[in-house]
Amino acid sequence: MKRAAVVGIVGGVAALALAAAGVWWFTSRPPTAQAAAESYLRALETGDVAAIAGLRDDDLGADAQSLVxxxxxxxxxxxSDAEILEVRAGDDGVAAVQAEGLLGGERHTLSFTMRDTGDGWKLTGDHLGVLQAETMLTSVPAGDAIWVGGALAPAATELMLLPAVYDVQAAPRGILAGTATxxxxxxxxVAVTIDAVLSPEATALAQAQVDAYADACAALAASIPRNCGLRVPWAADLATLDSIAFRIDEHPVIALQEDAAGFDATGGVIVATASGTTHGGESASFTYRADDWALRGSIRFSGDDMILAVR
Structure with missing residues:
Protein backbone atom coordinates (compact mmCIF):
# COMPACT_ATOMS: atom_id res chain seq x y z
CA MET A 1 0.00 0.00 0.00
CA LYS A 2 2.82 2.36 0.86
CA ARG A 3 4.59 1.59 -2.45
CA ALA A 4 1.43 2.30 -4.44
CA ALA A 5 0.99 5.54 -2.55
CA VAL A 6 4.52 6.59 -3.35
CA VAL A 7 4.11 5.75 -7.02
CA GLY A 8 0.88 7.69 -7.11
CA ILE A 9 2.47 10.75 -5.55
CA VAL A 10 5.45 10.64 -7.90
CA GLY A 11 3.11 10.30 -10.86
CA GLY A 12 1.15 13.30 -9.67
CA VAL A 13 4.29 15.41 -9.37
CA ALA A 14 5.33 14.42 -12.88
CA ALA A 15 1.94 15.42 -14.22
CA LEU A 16 2.16 18.78 -12.49
CA ALA A 17 5.66 19.30 -13.81
CA LEU A 18 4.53 18.56 -17.36
CA ALA A 19 1.62 20.94 -17.00
CA ALA A 20 3.89 23.69 -15.68
CA ALA A 21 6.27 23.16 -18.59
CA GLY A 22 3.36 23.49 -20.98
CA VAL A 23 2.32 26.81 -19.39
CA TRP A 24 5.92 28.12 -19.54
CA TRP A 25 6.26 27.16 -23.21
CA PHE A 26 3.01 28.90 -24.04
CA THR A 27 3.70 32.12 -22.13
CA SER A 28 7.35 32.44 -23.21
CA ARG A 29 6.70 32.21 -26.95
CA PRO A 30 7.44 35.44 -28.83
CA PRO A 31 4.25 37.43 -29.45
CA THR A 32 2.73 37.42 -32.89
CA ALA A 33 3.44 40.19 -35.40
CA GLN A 34 -0.15 41.34 -34.94
CA ALA A 35 0.26 41.63 -31.17
CA ALA A 36 3.60 43.44 -31.47
CA ALA A 37 2.12 45.86 -34.01
CA GLU A 38 -0.78 46.57 -31.66
CA SER A 39 1.70 47.28 -28.85
CA TYR A 40 3.55 49.73 -31.06
CA LEU A 41 0.38 51.59 -32.03
CA ARG A 42 -0.69 51.86 -28.38
CA ALA A 43 2.75 53.27 -27.51
CA LEU A 44 2.41 55.85 -30.31
CA GLU A 45 -0.98 56.87 -28.91
CA THR A 46 0.31 57.31 -25.36
CA GLY A 47 3.71 58.81 -26.19
CA ASP A 48 5.47 55.91 -24.47
CA VAL A 49 9.09 56.39 -25.57
CA ALA A 50 10.36 53.52 -23.41
CA ALA A 51 7.90 51.03 -24.86
CA ILE A 52 8.81 52.00 -28.41
CA ALA A 53 12.53 51.69 -27.61
CA GLY A 54 11.88 48.16 -26.36
CA LEU A 55 10.23 47.26 -29.66
CA ARG A 56 13.04 48.56 -31.88
CA ASP A 57 15.66 46.32 -33.47
CA ASP A 58 17.68 48.82 -35.51
CA ASP A 59 20.62 51.10 -34.83
CA LEU A 60 20.04 54.73 -35.72
CA GLY A 61 23.17 55.92 -33.93
CA ALA A 62 23.27 57.76 -30.61
CA ASP A 63 22.62 61.27 -31.98
CA ALA A 64 19.76 60.25 -34.28
CA GLN A 65 18.17 58.15 -31.55
CA SER A 66 18.35 61.02 -29.05
CA LEU A 67 16.71 63.31 -31.58
CA VAL A 68 13.89 60.81 -32.21
CA SER A 80 -5.22 58.67 -31.89
CA ASP A 81 -7.77 56.07 -33.03
CA ALA A 82 -5.01 53.94 -34.58
CA GLU A 83 -6.00 50.63 -36.17
CA ILE A 84 -4.30 47.88 -38.12
CA LEU A 85 -5.59 47.37 -41.64
CA GLU A 86 -3.38 44.47 -42.72
CA VAL A 87 -0.46 42.36 -41.55
CA ARG A 88 1.40 40.44 -44.27
CA ALA A 89 3.93 37.98 -42.82
CA GLY A 90 6.46 36.46 -45.19
CA ASP A 91 8.49 33.26 -44.98
CA ASP A 92 11.60 35.36 -44.23
CA GLY A 93 10.33 36.29 -40.76
CA VAL A 94 9.39 39.83 -41.78
CA ALA A 95 5.86 41.20 -41.52
CA ALA A 96 4.65 44.30 -43.37
CA VAL A 97 2.02 46.20 -41.39
CA GLN A 98 -0.45 48.67 -42.85
CA ALA A 99 -2.24 50.83 -40.29
CA GLU A 100 -3.75 54.27 -40.02
CA GLY A 101 -4.60 56.78 -37.35
CA LEU A 102 -5.61 60.36 -36.65
CA LEU A 103 -2.91 63.02 -36.60
CA GLY A 104 -4.07 66.58 -36.14
CA GLY A 105 -7.63 65.55 -36.92
CA GLU A 106 -6.80 63.88 -40.25
CA ARG A 107 -6.31 60.21 -41.14
CA HIS A 108 -2.74 59.28 -41.98
CA THR A 109 -1.05 56.09 -43.08
CA LEU A 110 1.14 54.32 -40.54
CA SER A 111 3.11 51.65 -42.38
CA PHE A 112 6.01 49.74 -40.87
CA THR A 113 7.69 46.36 -40.87
CA MET A 114 8.46 44.00 -38.01
CA ARG A 115 11.01 41.19 -37.88
CA ASP A 116 10.87 37.97 -35.89
CA THR A 117 14.15 38.15 -33.95
CA GLY A 118 13.61 34.88 -32.09
CA ASP A 119 12.97 36.95 -28.99
CA GLY A 120 9.79 38.59 -30.19
CA TRP A 121 8.74 40.73 -33.14
CA LYS A 122 10.69 43.99 -33.40
CA LEU A 123 10.42 47.17 -35.46
CA THR A 124 12.85 47.64 -38.32
CA GLY A 125 14.15 50.99 -39.55
CA ASP A 126 11.24 51.94 -41.81
CA HIS A 127 8.77 52.91 -39.08
CA LEU A 128 9.85 56.57 -39.04
CA GLY A 129 8.47 59.53 -40.96
CA VAL A 130 10.48 62.34 -42.56
CA LEU A 131 10.40 66.06 -41.73
CA GLN A 132 12.44 68.85 -43.26
CA ALA A 133 12.12 72.37 -41.82
CA GLU A 134 13.74 75.74 -42.44
CA THR A 135 13.51 79.18 -40.85
CA MET A 136 13.07 82.27 -43.02
CA LEU A 137 13.64 85.81 -41.76
CA THR A 138 12.57 88.54 -44.19
CA SER A 139 12.66 85.91 -46.97
CA VAL A 140 16.24 84.88 -46.15
CA PRO A 141 17.21 81.56 -44.51
CA ALA A 142 18.14 82.15 -40.89
CA GLY A 143 20.03 79.83 -38.58
CA ASP A 144 21.32 76.30 -38.90
CA ALA A 145 18.89 74.70 -36.43
CA ILE A 146 15.23 74.38 -35.53
CA TRP A 147 13.35 73.01 -32.52
CA VAL A 148 11.18 69.96 -33.15
CA GLY A 149 9.17 69.00 -30.09
CA GLY A 150 11.78 68.75 -27.35
CA ALA A 151 14.80 68.40 -29.65
CA LEU A 152 17.17 70.91 -31.22
CA ALA A 153 17.72 69.60 -34.74
CA PRO A 154 19.57 70.63 -37.92
CA ALA A 155 17.60 72.89 -40.26
CA ALA A 156 17.06 72.13 -43.96
CA THR A 157 17.86 68.45 -43.31
CA GLU A 158 15.72 65.34 -43.60
CA LEU A 159 14.91 64.35 -40.02
CA MET A 160 13.67 60.86 -39.17
CA LEU A 161 10.87 61.08 -36.59
CA LEU A 162 8.21 58.92 -34.99
CA PRO A 163 4.65 59.59 -36.19
CA ALA A 164 3.19 62.49 -34.19
CA VAL A 165 2.17 66.14 -34.52
CA TYR A 166 5.14 68.41 -33.84
CA ASP A 167 5.47 72.11 -33.14
CA VAL A 168 8.48 73.28 -35.13
CA GLN A 169 10.05 76.45 -33.74
CA ALA A 170 12.69 78.82 -34.99
CA ALA A 171 16.03 78.72 -33.19
CA PRO A 172 17.37 80.38 -31.14
CA ARG A 173 14.22 80.34 -29.02
CA GLY A 174 13.62 83.65 -27.29
CA ILE A 175 15.46 85.48 -30.08
CA LEU A 176 13.62 84.37 -33.22
CA ALA A 177 9.86 84.05 -32.93
CA GLY A 178 8.06 81.72 -35.30
CA THR A 179 6.30 78.36 -35.20
CA ALA A 180 4.89 75.89 -37.71
CA THR A 181 2.99 72.64 -37.14
CA VAL A 190 6.70 66.68 -44.72
CA ALA A 191 8.36 70.02 -45.43
CA VAL A 192 7.61 73.19 -43.45
CA THR A 193 8.90 76.75 -43.58
CA ILE A 194 8.89 78.91 -40.46
CA ASP A 195 8.28 82.60 -41.14
CA ALA A 196 10.16 84.15 -38.23
CA VAL A 197 10.69 87.62 -36.82
CA LEU A 198 13.03 88.97 -34.19
CA SER A 199 11.42 88.59 -30.78
CA PRO A 200 10.92 91.57 -28.46
CA GLU A 201 13.55 90.05 -26.15
CA ALA A 202 16.20 89.83 -28.88
CA THR A 203 17.39 93.42 -28.49
CA ALA A 204 17.77 93.12 -24.71
CA LEU A 205 19.74 89.88 -25.08
CA ALA A 206 21.98 91.44 -27.72
CA GLN A 207 22.49 94.52 -25.54
CA ALA A 208 23.76 92.30 -22.73
CA GLN A 209 26.32 90.80 -25.13
CA VAL A 210 27.42 94.25 -26.30
CA ASP A 211 27.74 95.48 -22.71
CA ALA A 212 29.96 92.52 -21.82
CA TYR A 213 32.07 93.08 -24.92
CA ALA A 214 32.38 96.82 -24.17
CA ASP A 215 33.45 96.06 -20.60
CA ALA A 216 36.20 93.79 -21.92
CA CYS A 217 37.31 96.56 -24.28
CA ALA A 218 37.61 98.92 -21.29
CA ALA A 219 40.04 96.75 -19.31
CA LEU A 220 43.42 98.26 -18.40
CA ALA A 221 45.79 97.67 -21.32
CA ALA A 222 49.24 98.52 -22.65
CA SER A 223 47.79 99.56 -26.01
CA ILE A 224 44.48 100.49 -27.59
CA PRO A 225 42.44 97.27 -27.94
CA ARG A 226 41.53 96.22 -31.47
CA ASN A 227 37.96 95.83 -32.78
CA CYS A 228 36.61 98.03 -30.00
CA GLY A 229 35.77 101.18 -31.96
CA LEU A 230 38.27 103.20 -29.91
CA ARG A 231 40.48 106.02 -31.16
CA VAL A 232 42.73 107.58 -28.50
CA PRO A 233 45.11 110.30 -29.82
CA TRP A 234 47.75 109.69 -27.17
CA ALA A 235 50.61 110.13 -29.68
CA ALA A 236 49.92 113.87 -29.78
CA ASP A 237 50.96 114.16 -26.12
CA LEU A 238 53.14 111.13 -25.41
CA ALA A 239 56.24 109.74 -27.09
CA THR A 240 55.69 106.30 -25.59
CA LEU A 241 52.64 104.68 -24.02
CA ASP A 242 52.96 102.64 -20.84
CA SER A 243 49.28 101.94 -20.13
CA ILE A 244 45.82 103.12 -20.94
CA ALA A 245 42.84 102.98 -18.55
CA PHE A 246 39.22 103.39 -19.58
CA ARG A 247 36.03 104.41 -17.81
CA ILE A 248 32.67 103.78 -19.43
CA ASP A 249 30.16 106.49 -18.66
CA GLU A 250 27.50 105.15 -21.06
CA HIS A 251 27.46 101.88 -22.96
CA PRO A 252 26.68 102.00 -26.69
CA VAL A 253 22.99 101.26 -27.30
CA ILE A 254 22.30 98.48 -29.79
CA ALA A 255 19.85 98.43 -32.68
CA LEU A 256 19.36 95.21 -34.64
CA GLN A 257 18.80 95.27 -38.37
CA GLU A 258 15.38 93.95 -39.32
CA ASP A 259 16.83 91.06 -41.29
CA ALA A 260 19.27 90.32 -38.43
CA ALA A 261 22.20 90.63 -40.82
CA GLY A 262 23.97 93.05 -38.52
CA PHE A 263 23.77 95.52 -35.66
CA ASP A 264 24.78 99.07 -34.75
CA ALA A 265 25.51 100.04 -31.16
CA THR A 266 25.95 103.80 -30.90
CA GLY A 267 25.90 106.73 -28.48
CA GLY A 268 28.44 105.33 -26.05
CA VAL A 269 30.51 107.61 -23.82
CA ILE A 270 34.00 106.50 -22.77
CA VAL A 271 36.92 108.22 -21.06
CA ALA A 272 40.52 107.10 -21.64
CA THR A 273 43.54 107.99 -19.52
CA ALA A 274 46.86 107.37 -21.25
CA SER A 275 50.07 107.19 -19.20
CA GLY A 276 53.59 107.24 -20.55
CA THR A 277 56.55 109.44 -21.40
CA THR A 278 56.11 112.84 -23.03
CA HIS A 279 58.15 114.07 -25.96
CA GLY A 280 60.16 116.01 -23.40
CA GLY A 281 61.06 112.82 -21.51
CA GLU A 282 58.78 113.26 -18.53
CA SER A 283 56.22 110.82 -17.11
CA ALA A 284 52.69 112.08 -17.53
CA SER A 285 49.04 111.12 -17.99
CA PHE A 286 46.48 112.60 -20.36
CA THR A 287 42.72 112.08 -20.42
CA TYR A 288 40.53 111.91 -23.53
CA ARG A 289 36.76 111.62 -23.86
CA ALA A 290 34.61 110.24 -26.69
CA ASP A 291 30.87 110.99 -26.76
CA ASP A 292 30.19 108.99 -29.92
CA TRP A 293 31.61 105.57 -29.10
CA ALA A 294 30.10 102.93 -31.40
CA LEU A 295 30.38 99.20 -32.01
CA ARG A 296 29.14 97.64 -35.24
CA GLY A 297 29.12 94.14 -36.62
CA SER A 298 27.30 91.09 -37.94
CA ILE A 299 24.85 88.59 -36.47
CA ARG A 300 24.53 84.88 -37.04
CA PHE A 301 22.43 82.18 -35.44
CA SER A 302 24.10 78.89 -34.60
CA GLY A 303 22.22 76.15 -32.77
CA ASP A 304 20.31 77.89 -30.01
CA ASP A 305 22.70 80.86 -29.80
CA MET A 306 22.86 84.34 -31.31
CA ILE A 307 26.46 85.29 -32.06
CA LEU A 308 27.49 88.91 -32.53
CA ALA A 309 30.78 89.60 -34.30
CA VAL A 310 32.21 93.11 -33.97
CA ARG A 311 34.07 94.32 -37.02
Missing part, protein backbone atom coordinates in the same frame (compact mmCIF):
# COMPACT_ATOMS: atom_id res chain seq x y z
CA UNK A 69 13.21 60.33 -28.51
CA UNK A 70 13.52 63.98 -27.42
CA UNK A 71 11.37 65.23 -30.28
CA UNK A 72 8.68 62.62 -29.61
CA UNK A 73 8.67 63.30 -25.86
CA UNK A 74 7.91 66.95 -26.61
CA UNK A 75 5.40 66.39 -29.43
CA UNK A 76 2.33 68.61 -29.53
CA UNK A 77 -0.01 65.62 -29.83
CA UNK A 78 0.11 61.92 -30.58
CA UNK A 79 -1.64 59.47 -32.85
CA UNK A 182 3.89 69.37 -38.84
CA UNK A 183 1.89 66.12 -38.80
CA UNK A 184 4.59 63.51 -39.45
CA UNK A 185 3.62 60.02 -40.56
CA UNK A 186 4.96 57.41 -42.94
CA UNK A 187 2.67 58.26 -45.85
CA UNK A 188 4.81 61.10 -47.28
CA UNK A 189 7.72 63.35 -46.28
Missing amino acids: EEAFAGAASYV AAVSTDAP
Whole structure:
Protein backbone atom coordinates (compact mmCIF):
# COMPACT_ATOMS: atom_id res chain seq x y z
CA MET A 1 0.00 0.00 0.00
CA LYS A 2 2.82 2.36 0.86
CA ARG A 3 4.59 1.59 -2.45
CA ALA A 4 1.43 2.30 -4.44
CA ALA A 5 0.99 5.54 -2.55
CA VAL A 6 4.52 6.59 -3.35
CA VAL A 7 4.11 5.75 -7.02
CA GLY A 8 0.88 7.69 -7.11
CA ILE A 9 2.47 10.75 -5.55
CA VAL A 10 5.45 10.64 -7.90
CA GLY A 11 3.11 10.30 -10.86
CA GLY A 12 1.15 13.30 -9.67
CA VAL A 13 4.29 15.41 -9.37
CA ALA A 14 5.33 14.42 -12.88
CA ALA A 15 1.94 15.42 -14.22
CA LEU A 16 2.16 18.78 -12.49
CA ALA A 17 5.66 19.30 -13.81
CA LEU A 18 4.53 18.56 -17.36
CA ALA A 19 1.62 20.94 -17.00
CA ALA A 20 3.89 23.69 -15.68
CA ALA A 21 6.27 23.16 -18.59
CA GLY A 22 3.36 23.49 -20.98
CA VAL A 23 2.32 26.81 -19.39
CA TRP A 24 5.92 28.12 -19.54
CA TRP A 25 6.26 27.16 -23.21
CA PHE A 26 3.01 28.90 -24.04
CA THR A 27 3.70 32.12 -22.13
CA SER A 28 7.35 32.44 -23.21
CA ARG A 29 6.70 32.21 -26.95
CA PRO A 30 7.44 35.44 -28.83
CA PRO A 31 4.25 37.43 -29.45
CA THR A 32 2.73 37.42 -32.89
CA ALA A 33 3.44 40.19 -35.40
CA GLN A 34 -0.15 41.34 -34.94
CA ALA A 35 0.26 41.63 -31.17
CA ALA A 36 3.60 43.44 -31.47
CA ALA A 37 2.12 45.86 -34.01
CA GLU A 38 -0.78 46.57 -31.66
CA SER A 39 1.70 47.28 -28.85
CA TYR A 40 3.55 49.73 -31.06
CA LEU A 41 0.38 51.59 -32.03
CA ARG A 42 -0.69 51.86 -28.38
CA ALA A 43 2.75 53.27 -27.51
CA LEU A 44 2.41 55.85 -30.31
CA GLU A 45 -0.98 56.87 -28.91
CA THR A 46 0.31 57.31 -25.36
CA GLY A 47 3.71 58.81 -26.19
CA ASP A 48 5.47 55.91 -24.47
CA VAL A 49 9.09 56.39 -25.57
CA ALA A 50 10.36 53.52 -23.41
CA ALA A 51 7.90 51.03 -24.86
CA ILE A 52 8.81 52.00 -28.41
CA ALA A 53 12.53 51.69 -27.61
CA GLY A 54 11.88 48.16 -26.36
CA LEU A 55 10.23 47.26 -29.66
CA ARG A 56 13.04 48.56 -31.88
CA ASP A 57 15.66 46.32 -33.47
CA ASP A 58 17.68 48.82 -35.51
CA ASP A 59 20.62 51.10 -34.83
CA LEU A 60 20.04 54.73 -35.72
CA GLY A 61 23.17 55.92 -33.93
CA ALA A 62 23.27 57.76 -30.61
CA ASP A 63 22.62 61.27 -31.98
CA ALA A 64 19.76 60.25 -34.28
CA GLN A 65 18.17 58.15 -31.55
CA SER A 66 18.35 61.02 -29.05
CA LEU A 67 16.71 63.31 -31.58
CA VAL A 68 13.89 60.81 -32.21
CA GLU A 69 13.21 60.33 -28.51
CA GLU A 70 13.52 63.98 -27.42
CA ALA A 71 11.37 65.23 -30.28
CA PHE A 72 8.68 62.62 -29.61
CA ALA A 73 8.67 63.30 -25.86
CA GLY A 74 7.91 66.95 -26.61
CA ALA A 75 5.40 66.39 -29.43
CA ALA A 76 2.33 68.61 -29.53
CA SER A 77 -0.01 65.62 -29.83
CA TYR A 78 0.11 61.92 -30.58
CA VAL A 79 -1.64 59.47 -32.85
CA SER A 80 -5.22 58.67 -31.89
CA ASP A 81 -7.77 56.07 -33.03
CA ALA A 82 -5.01 53.94 -34.58
CA GLU A 83 -6.00 50.63 -36.17
CA ILE A 84 -4.30 47.88 -38.12
CA LEU A 85 -5.59 47.37 -41.64
CA GLU A 86 -3.38 44.47 -42.72
CA VAL A 87 -0.46 42.36 -41.55
CA ARG A 88 1.40 40.44 -44.27
CA ALA A 89 3.93 37.98 -42.82
CA GLY A 90 6.46 36.46 -45.19
CA ASP A 91 8.49 33.26 -44.98
CA ASP A 92 11.60 35.36 -44.23
CA GLY A 93 10.33 36.29 -40.76
CA VAL A 94 9.39 39.83 -41.78
CA ALA A 95 5.86 41.20 -41.52
CA ALA A 96 4.65 44.30 -43.37
CA VAL A 97 2.02 46.20 -41.39
CA GLN A 98 -0.45 48.67 -42.85
CA ALA A 99 -2.24 50.83 -40.29
CA GLU A 100 -3.75 54.27 -40.02
CA GLY A 101 -4.60 56.78 -37.35
CA LEU A 102 -5.61 60.36 -36.65
CA LEU A 103 -2.91 63.02 -36.60
CA GLY A 104 -4.07 66.58 -36.14
CA GLY A 105 -7.63 65.55 -36.92
CA GLU A 106 -6.80 63.88 -40.25
CA ARG A 107 -6.31 60.21 -41.14
CA HIS A 108 -2.74 59.28 -41.98
CA THR A 109 -1.05 56.09 -43.08
CA LEU A 110 1.14 54.32 -40.54
CA SER A 111 3.11 51.65 -42.38
CA PHE A 112 6.01 49.74 -40.87
CA THR A 113 7.69 46.36 -40.87
CA MET A 114 8.46 44.00 -38.01
CA ARG A 115 11.01 41.19 -37.88
CA ASP A 116 10.87 37.97 -35.89
CA THR A 117 14.15 38.15 -33.95
CA GLY A 118 13.61 34.88 -32.09
CA ASP A 119 12.97 36.95 -28.99
CA GLY A 120 9.79 38.59 -30.19
CA TRP A 121 8.74 40.73 -33.14
CA LYS A 122 10.69 43.99 -33.40
CA LEU A 123 10.42 47.17 -35.46
CA THR A 124 12.85 47.64 -38.32
CA GLY A 125 14.15 50.99 -39.55
CA ASP A 126 11.24 51.94 -41.81
CA HIS A 127 8.77 52.91 -39.08
CA LEU A 128 9.85 56.57 -39.04
CA GLY A 129 8.47 59.53 -40.96
CA VAL A 130 10.48 62.34 -42.56
CA LEU A 131 10.40 66.06 -41.73
CA GLN A 132 12.44 68.85 -43.26
CA ALA A 133 12.12 72.37 -41.82
CA GLU A 134 13.74 75.74 -42.44
CA THR A 135 13.51 79.18 -40.85
CA MET A 136 13.07 82.27 -43.02
CA LEU A 137 13.64 85.81 -41.76
CA THR A 138 12.57 88.54 -44.19
CA SER A 139 12.66 85.91 -46.97
CA VAL A 140 16.24 84.88 -46.15
CA PRO A 141 17.21 81.56 -44.51
CA ALA A 142 18.14 82.15 -40.89
CA GLY A 143 20.03 79.83 -38.58
CA ASP A 144 21.32 76.30 -38.90
CA ALA A 145 18.89 74.70 -36.43
CA ILE A 146 15.23 74.38 -35.53
CA TRP A 147 13.35 73.01 -32.52
CA VAL A 148 11.18 69.96 -33.15
CA GLY A 149 9.17 69.00 -30.09
CA GLY A 150 11.78 68.75 -27.35
CA ALA A 151 14.80 68.40 -29.65
CA LEU A 152 17.17 70.91 -31.22
CA ALA A 153 17.72 69.60 -34.74
CA PRO A 154 19.57 70.63 -37.92
CA ALA A 155 17.60 72.89 -40.26
CA ALA A 156 17.06 72.13 -43.96
CA THR A 157 17.86 68.45 -43.31
CA GLU A 158 15.72 65.34 -43.60
CA LEU A 159 14.91 64.35 -40.02
CA MET A 160 13.67 60.86 -39.17
CA LEU A 161 10.87 61.08 -36.59
CA LEU A 162 8.21 58.92 -34.99
CA PRO A 163 4.65 59.59 -36.19
CA ALA A 164 3.19 62.49 -34.19
CA VAL A 165 2.17 66.14 -34.52
CA TYR A 166 5.14 68.41 -33.84
CA ASP A 167 5.47 72.11 -33.14
CA VAL A 168 8.48 73.28 -35.13
CA GLN A 169 10.05 76.45 -33.74
CA ALA A 170 12.69 78.82 -34.99
CA ALA A 171 16.03 78.72 -33.19
CA PRO A 172 17.37 80.38 -31.14
CA ARG A 173 14.22 80.34 -29.02
CA GLY A 174 13.62 83.65 -27.29
CA ILE A 175 15.46 85.48 -30.08
CA LEU A 176 13.62 84.37 -33.22
CA ALA A 177 9.86 84.05 -32.93
CA GLY A 178 8.06 81.72 -35.30
CA THR A 179 6.30 78.36 -35.20
CA ALA A 180 4.89 75.89 -37.71
CA THR A 181 2.99 72.64 -37.14
CA ALA A 182 3.89 69.37 -38.84
CA ALA A 183 1.89 66.12 -38.80
CA VAL A 184 4.59 63.51 -39.45
CA SER A 185 3.62 60.02 -40.56
CA THR A 186 4.96 57.41 -42.94
CA ASP A 187 2.67 58.26 -45.85
CA ALA A 188 4.81 61.10 -47.28
CA PRO A 189 7.72 63.35 -46.28
CA VAL A 190 6.70 66.68 -44.72
CA ALA A 191 8.36 70.02 -45.43
CA VAL A 192 7.61 73.19 -43.45
CA THR A 193 8.90 76.75 -43.58
CA ILE A 194 8.89 78.91 -40.46
CA ASP A 195 8.28 82.60 -41.14
CA ALA A 196 10.16 84.15 -38.23
CA VAL A 197 10.69 87.62 -36.82
CA LEU A 198 13.03 88.97 -34.19
CA SER A 199 11.42 88.59 -30.78
CA PRO A 200 10.92 91.57 -28.46
CA GLU A 201 13.55 90.05 -26.15
CA ALA A 202 16.20 89.83 -28.88
CA THR A 203 17.39 93.42 -28.49
CA ALA A 204 17.77 93.12 -24.71
CA LEU A 205 19.74 89.88 -25.08
CA ALA A 206 21.98 91.44 -27.72
CA GLN A 207 22.49 94.52 -25.54
CA ALA A 208 23.76 92.30 -22.73
CA GLN A 209 26.32 90.80 -25.13
CA VAL A 210 27.42 94.25 -26.30
CA ASP A 211 27.74 95.48 -22.71
CA ALA A 212 29.96 92.52 -21.82
CA TYR A 213 32.07 93.08 -24.92
CA ALA A 214 32.38 96.82 -24.17
CA ASP A 215 33.45 96.06 -20.60
CA ALA A 216 36.20 93.79 -21.92
CA CYS A 217 37.31 96.56 -24.28
CA ALA A 218 37.61 98.92 -21.29
CA ALA A 219 40.04 96.75 -19.31
CA LEU A 220 43.42 98.26 -18.40
CA ALA A 221 45.79 97.67 -21.32
CA ALA A 222 49.24 98.52 -22.65
CA SER A 223 47.79 99.56 -26.01
CA ILE A 224 44.48 100.49 -27.59
CA PRO A 225 42.44 97.27 -27.94
CA ARG A 226 41.53 96.22 -31.47
CA ASN A 227 37.96 95.83 -32.78
CA CYS A 228 36.61 98.03 -30.00
CA GLY A 229 35.77 101.18 -31.96
CA LEU A 230 38.27 103.20 -29.91
CA ARG A 231 40.48 106.02 -31.16
CA VAL A 232 42.73 107.58 -28.50
CA PRO A 233 45.11 110.30 -29.82
CA TRP A 234 47.75 109.69 -27.17
CA ALA A 235 50.61 110.13 -29.68
CA ALA A 236 49.92 113.87 -29.78
CA ASP A 237 50.96 114.16 -26.12
CA LEU A 238 53.14 111.13 -25.41
CA ALA A 239 56.24 109.74 -27.09
CA THR A 240 55.69 106.30 -25.59
CA LEU A 241 52.64 104.68 -24.02
CA ASP A 242 52.96 102.64 -20.84
CA SER A 243 49.28 101.94 -20.13
CA ILE A 244 45.82 103.12 -20.94
CA ALA A 245 42.84 102.98 -18.55
CA PHE A 246 39.22 103.39 -19.58
CA ARG A 247 36.03 104.41 -17.81
CA ILE A 248 32.67 103.78 -19.43
CA ASP A 249 30.16 106.49 -18.66
CA GLU A 250 27.50 105.15 -21.06
CA HIS A 251 27.46 101.88 -22.96
CA PRO A 252 26.68 102.00 -26.69
CA VAL A 253 22.99 101.26 -27.30
CA ILE A 254 22.30 98.48 -29.79
CA ALA A 255 19.85 98.43 -32.68
CA LEU A 256 19.36 95.21 -34.64
CA GLN A 257 18.80 95.27 -38.37
CA GLU A 258 15.38 93.95 -39.32
CA ASP A 259 16.83 91.06 -41.29
CA ALA A 260 19.27 90.32 -38.43
CA ALA A 261 22.20 90.63 -40.82
CA GLY A 262 23.97 93.05 -38.52
CA PHE A 263 23.77 95.52 -35.66
CA ASP A 264 24.78 99.07 -34.75
CA ALA A 265 25.51 100.04 -31.16
CA THR A 266 25.95 103.80 -30.90
CA GLY A 267 25.90 106.73 -28.48
CA GLY A 268 28.44 105.33 -26.05
CA VAL A 269 30.51 107.61 -23.82
CA ILE A 270 34.00 106.50 -22.77
CA VAL A 271 36.92 108.22 -21.06
CA ALA A 272 40.52 107.10 -21.64
CA THR A 273 43.54 107.99 -19.52
CA ALA A 274 46.86 107.37 -21.25
CA SER A 275 50.07 107.19 -19.20
CA GLY A 276 53.59 107.24 -20.55
CA THR A 277 56.55 109.44 -21.40
CA THR A 278 56.11 112.84 -23.03
CA HIS A 279 58.15 114.07 -25.96
CA GLY A 280 60.16 116.01 -23.40
CA GLY A 281 61.06 112.82 -21.51
CA GLU A 282 58.78 113.26 -18.53
CA SER A 283 56.22 110.82 -17.11
CA ALA A 284 52.69 112.08 -17.53
CA SER A 285 49.04 111.12 -17.99
CA PHE A 286 46.48 112.60 -20.36
CA THR A 287 42.72 112.08 -20.42
CA TYR A 288 40.53 111.91 -23.53
CA ARG A 289 36.76 111.62 -23.86
CA ALA A 290 34.61 110.24 -26.69
CA ASP A 291 30.87 110.99 -26.76
CA ASP A 292 30.19 108.99 -29.92
CA TRP A 293 31.61 105.57 -29.10
CA ALA A 294 30.10 102.93 -31.40
CA LEU A 295 30.38 99.20 -32.01
CA ARG A 296 29.14 97.64 -35.24
CA GLY A 297 29.12 94.14 -36.62
CA SER A 298 27.30 91.09 -37.94
CA ILE A 299 24.85 88.59 -36.47
CA ARG A 300 24.53 84.88 -37.04
CA PHE A 301 22.43 82.18 -35.44
CA SER A 302 24.10 78.89 -34.60
CA GLY A 303 22.22 76.15 -32.77
CA ASP A 304 20.31 77.89 -30.01
CA ASP A 305 22.70 80.86 -29.80
CA MET A 306 22.86 84.34 -31.31
CA ILE A 307 26.46 85.29 -32.06
CA LEU A 308 27.49 88.91 -32.53
CA ALA A 309 30.78 89.60 -34.30
CA VAL A 310 32.21 93.11 -33.97
CA ARG A 311 34.07 94.32 -37.02
